Amino acid sequence: MHELSLCSALAEIVRRRAEQRRVQVIHLRIGQLRQVVPETLEFCWQMVSAETGLEGSVLQIEHVPAALHCRACGAQHAMGDEVAFACRSCGGLDVEAVSGEEFVVTALDLQAA
DSSP states (O other): HHHHHHHHHHHHHHHHHHOOOOOOEEEEEGGGGGGGHHHHHHHHHHHTTTSSSSTTTTEEEEEEEEEEETTTTEEEEEESSSSOOOOOTTTOOEEEEEEEEEEEEEEEEOOOO
């Protein structure tokens, strides 16, 4: 369950950025290739934030689908539900992920002082 370690690191980042202000919502962009289970992440967040200044804050997750770019033919396409690192246009294996690897805090909603 790597979600627990992700939440521990996330809590440290959020505490530093919030600077003693109460955090209401943490906005995240999480890519498909990160293999994060949203329900598990939210459960772990509740555990990590319990009895801290972050208790009661919630995660708002924007899911980013994986997309591949083929270096051989130049095609770009969404990966879809089936994780396959091959070009759908030419079948080539010389592909790179151009999205789907994100795990980014995009914003914090803080309580007004």
